[in-house]
Structures are given as C-alpha cells and as structure tokens.
Amino acid sequence: MNGRGDPAGHGRICTPPGRAGTTLRTDIHRQSRQESxxxxxxxxxxxxxxxxxxxxxxxxxxxxxxxxxxxxxxxxSSGSPVDVRGPAARVAERMGVMKHIREASTGVEGLSFVDGTGRQVARVRLPQADSGKQVELPRGDxxxxxxxxxxxxxxxxxxxxxxxxxxxxxxxxxxxxxxxxxxxxxxxxxxxxxxxxxxxxxxxxxxFVRHMGLYAATTPADGALEHDRRSVLMYNTPGKAVTVSPARTGALAFFVFRSPEVADFDHRDTAQHKRLLAGAYADAGWRVPELLERVRATDELYFDSVSQxxxxxxxxxxxxxxxxxxxxxxxxxxxxxxxxxxxxxxxxxxxxxxxxxxxxxxxxxxxxxxxxxxxxxxxxVGARWLVPATRYGIRVRNLSARW
Structure with a gap:
C-alpha cells in the first residue's frame, strides 16, 4: 500500500461525486486501447x-x-574481441546471459607490445582482471x-x-x-x-559516413599463440598495427593500418581486401608474413574501413x-x-x-x-595511441605504457 489506498501507487486520492463510474470507464478504455x-x-x-x-x-x-x-x-561467427561493460553489463545481467558471457571470456589480462623480434617492450594491464565488471569475448560468441x-x-x-x-x-x-x-x-x-x-x-x-584514415581486418589465427594466453600481443610499425588475441578456441589476428580512403573500395570484395592487406604489410616484420599467408588462404576474413x-x-x-x-x-x-x-x-x-x-x-x-x-x-585519441603514425610516436606510446 502507498498510504493512499492504492496498492500500486498509481490510484487517485479521491474522485469527484457522480464521476466515479465515468472515470473508471475512461481509465479502463484507455488501458484497453493501449494494450490493443x-x-x-x-x-x-x-x-x-x-x-x-x-x-x-x-x-x-x-x-x-x-x-x-x-x-x-x-x-x-567471426570478428575481433569486444568488451561488455558499463551499461551493457547491466543489460546482460537483466537478460540473464552474463553467466554465458563470462564463460566465453578470452581471459585476457594484459596487452603486450612487442618489437620485430617478438621481445616485449611494454605492457598494459587491462582493467577486466581487476574489476570483474567488464568481459572481453569474441564478437561472434x-x-x-x-x-x-x-x-x-x-x-x-x-x-x-x-x-x-x-x-x-x-x-x-x-x-x-x-x-x-x-x-x-x-x-x-x-x-x-x-x-x-x-x-x-x-x-x-x-x-553520413566519415572515414577516419584507417582500415581494419580480422581473421582466425589458430596456432599463432605460443605465449601466455592471458595476453594480447601487439606489433607496430609507423601507421600499422598487428595484434594476436586469444579466443576461446584458437586465436584471432587483427590488422589496422593508416590509409587515405580507397576510391573504389567495396566492403564485400574479399579479393580486393586481401590485396590491400598484402600491400600495406609487405615490408612488416615479426610474424606478419606468416599471418598474411593465413589471410591468403582463409575464407573467413573481415575487412572494412574504420569510420564514424x-x-x-x-x-x-x-x-x-x-x-x-x-x-x-x-x-x-x-x-x-x-x-x-x-x-x-x-x-x-x-x-x-x-x-x-x-x-x-x-x-x-x-x-x-x-x-x-x-x-x-x-x-x-584511441587511434593515435594504438596506431601511432611515426616511430617517435611508437616510442612515446611505449614509454607511456611502461609508466
């Protein structure tokens, strides 16, 4: 009860004499119309x-x-890892699916920046391991x-x-x-x-679509992770980044590189996408040549512009x-x-x-x-931090990550 004779808290305090039946019929009609x-x-x-x-x-x-x-x-079923956090985590809890989301978590605890030899040069601990309020999982999951x-x-x-x-x-x-x-x-x-x-x-x-000067691609990379599966590996050269991320089964390779807008770009032309990737990363080191071989052979490549x-x-x-x-x-x-x-x-x-x-x-x-x-x-800001345009920018980013 709400103290005014209305158990739901929505009733009237009083009804003028002679109008009770009219008011009730009006309210019933309004409710019926809304339900209809x-x-x-x-x-x-x-x-x-x-x-x-x-x-x-x-x-x-x-x-x-x-x-x-x-x-x-x-x-x-494919795509790069995504986060469920903040208001989305509350939505997932209300849907009763947060348990399944946690079960599909990549378990990633940190992001390790590596050089061309694979040596770790900086590492950032990701907040999900501490808070329990956000989960990273593959988009497809x-x-x-x-x-x-x-x-x-x-x-x-x-x-x-x-x-x-x-x-x-x-x-x-x-x-x-x-x-x-x-x-x-x-x-x-x-x-x-x-x-x-x-x-x-x-x-x-x-x-309505504004190109942000970047293109991105993801593809499965099973067997490409030989290190601690709690970390994402990221390798940078000026204007380019490659990451290998753990997935629930296997791993995912993620490419993002700076480029002016391609005039004849077709987001459904996989052959064009493979050519653009091969050209952008032709001189890259680390494990990029191996990952490009996977790109050439795969039928599961997602590639698109980075846009708003x-x-x-x-x-x-x-x-x-x-x-x-x-x-x-x-x-x-x-x-x-x-x-x-x-x-x-x-x-x-x-x-x-x-x-x-x-x-x-x-x-x-x-x-x-x-x-x-x-x-x-x-x-x-995120783009500048993850894909620095110059070698100097990469060094500054790595130093900031150490701090």
Whole structure:
C-alpha cells in the first residue's frame, strides 16, 4: 500500500461525486486501447548483429511482435574481441546471459607490445582482471549468446534483406529480396556501417559516413599463440598495427593500418581486401608474413574501413536506426556495449509510449546520444595511441605504457 489506498501507487486520492463510474470507464478504455495498440504493434529489425539481437529480445519481452531479417545465412561467427561493460553489463545481467558471457571470456589480462623480434617492450594491464565488471569475448560468441536469448520470442529471417521501404502515417510497407512484402508498425535499422535501411530512408552513405584514415581486418589465427594466453600481443610499425588475441578456441589476428580512403573500395570484395592487406604489410616484420599467408588462404576474413557515422537525427517517421547504422563510433569507442545499451533504451521507450512512435523515438535518441557522443570524441585519441603514425610516436606510446 502507498498510504493512499492504492496498492500500486498509481490510484487517485479521491474522485469527484457522480464521476466515479465515468472515470473508471475512461481509465479502463484507455488501458484497453493501449494494450490493443501494444499487442498489434509489429516491429521489423534489419540486421542480426549485437544491436539487432539485443533489441529483438527486449521488444519481445515488452509484448511486441518482432521480425528480424539478416542478410547472412546465420549469425555472424567471426570478428575481433569486444568488451561488455558499463551499461551493457547491466543489460546482460537483466537478460540473464552474463553467466554465458563470462564463460566465453578470452581471459585476457594484459596487452603486450612487442618489437620485430617478438621481445616485449611494454605492457598494459587491462582493467577486466581487476574489476570483474567488464568481459572481453569474441564478437561472434557475443552475437550467438544474444541470438539464443531471443530466438524463441522473435521471428528470424536469414539469407534475406530489405529491398524497399514505403511509409505512411500508420505503418511501413516493406519489400524483401526473397520473402513476400509485409507491413510493420516500426522498422529499425541495426544493419551496421553500410546500413541498407539508412540508405533507403536517409540517403547515400557518403553523406553520413566519415572515414577516419584507417582500415581494419580480422581473421582466425589458430596456432599463432605460443605465449601466455592471458595476453594480447601487439606489433607496430609507423601507421600499422598487428595484434594476436586469444579466443576461446584458437586465436584471432587483427590488422589496422593508416590509409587515405580507397576510391573504389567495396566492403564485400574479399579479393580486393586481401590485396590491400598484402600491400600495406609487405615490408612488416615479426610474424606478419606468416599471418598474411593465413589471410591468403582463409575464407573467413573481415575487412572494412574504420569510420564514424554522424546523423542529425536517427529517425524519420516510423523508421529509426540503432548501433553502427546510427552512430558508429569506430573501433575505439565501445560500439558493442553502446549497441546493447541503446537496444534496451529503445525497447523501453517504445513500450512506454504505445502507438506514439514519434515520442518514443525522440526519447530514445535524446537518452542514448548522451552515451554515444563522448565515445565518438574519444575515438581519435584511441587511434593515435594504438596506431601511432611515426616511430617517435611508437616510442612515446611505449614509454607511456611502461609508466
């Protein structure tokens, strides 16, 4: 009881004489209308990554009917290690998946900088070993855990993509590359840096994606770790970095190098990616030649530009964006953690304002931008620290790491 005769704390203190029945009927009608709007609200999510799977879970928990469409044939299984920390760790605890996230942890405790002979020249202890409040794990493992959490509550359409969107005041008509056309109350683009939803609704990618002067690649590197598996190894030459990180099974090689924007770059052209990597690291030492041989032979190479996404607004009508599609912070800005936190915020706002999508989407954006903007500003600092452009910069970075 709240001391005013209302066990839930939401009732009226008093009701004017003669209006009790009218007020009760009005409240019942309002509640019925809201429940009807909520139960009939359908949401399409484009993109089955970390943001999309987290959002599917939370929207379904709030009673909405959710469909997720993903271009790939299954949940992505590759990618560099990512952190779950801060608000994302709290979201994972509420989802009941933090136990599985900890089990998939890489167990990494430090970052060791090595020279061309493999000798350690500096080391940084990572905070996760001390705090227990953040976990590093392979991106593919995190995606699989989040997919498993929500797959029974949402409809998943793999090996398909959105081909067209047309919206009016009451919904969005969606055509797919494979599936039959359907209508939804809300569409959310969680389809990454090269978002199809953003292109269809907001305009060409060139208007919103800012190249940060870097390209990055990851590939499995099983057998490449012969040292203590609690450390990541990083080797630098001016404008280039290579790391080998432990994964739950095997290891991952990660390349990041400075380069002007490639005019004819195609993020789906693996042959081009292999040529760009081979050219960038042709004269690199340490174990780079061995890792490049793995790149040439692999079918599991992720390669893309390091970029940020900046939009004046993340929503247009009944279409909104989340994660990298809305606000990619680049490699150095906690993108996975921000995606999980943003998904939870978006779902809560949609649930709190049934049938009022404009209010819900505005509230989501106002709240989540407070987390995103500082991380976008920090990204350039992270890039300078991990990929110094000069030999002098590498020496200064190593000295700072020792201190």
């Amino acid at each position: 709007v909520m139960s009939s609200e359908t949401v399409l999510i484009s993109g089955g990554g970390i943001a999309g799977c987290t959002l599917a879970y939370w929207l379904a928990r709030h009673g909405l009917r959710v469909t997720l469409v993903e271009r790939a044939a299954s949940v992505r 995190l995606g699989a855990i989040l997919y498993e959490a929500g797959r029974e509550s949402a409809e998943f359409l793999f090996d398909d993509s959105i081909a067209g969107l047309e919206q009016d005041a009451h919904g969005v008509d969606v055509t797919f590359e494979r599936a039959a056309p359907r209508r939804f109350g809300l569409v959310v683009g969680t389809d990454g840096l090269h978002s199809t939803v953003r292109r269809l609704v907001f305009g060409p990618e060139s208007r 996404v900046r939009l004046g607004s993340w929503s247009r009508g009944r279409v909104t964006l989340l994660g990298d599609a809305a606000s990619c912070v680049s490699l150095f800005g906690d993108g996975s953690s921000l995606a999980m936190a943003g998904a939870c915020t978006l779902a809560e706002r949609v649930a709190a304002h049934p049938g009022e999508h404009a209010v819900a989407l505005a509230g989501y954006e106002a709240a989540h931008r407070k987390l995103v903007m500082p991380r976008q500003r920090f990204a350039a």
